[in-house]
Amino acid sequence: MVTxxxxxxxxxxxxxxxxxxxxxxxxxxxxxxAQPALGRRIVMPWGTDL
Incomplete structure (x- = not known):
């Protein structure tokens, strides 16, 4: 884990x-x-309307 x-x-x-x-x-x-391994995903909230 990296924080x-x-x-x-x-x-x-x-x-x-x-x-x-x-x-x-x-x-x-x-x-x-470029940081995830090939075929992997980044999971993140998108936008600023939270």
Whole structure:
């Protein structure tokens, strides 16, 4: 488990089998998209209308 500021991502141990984001976002960086292992998913709330 990694807990950190998600805007900086955490490439040190990538690729990850699972990424669960608990903060809402309006976009995701290319670095964030590149971190899950091939065929895996990122689960996160989308948008700011919460």
């Amino acid at each position: 950190s500021d998600g805007t900086a991502r955490h490439p040190g141990n990538a690729p990850y089998n699972r990424m669960i984001v608990t903060a809402s976002a309006r976009d995701i960086s290319s670095a964030g998209v």
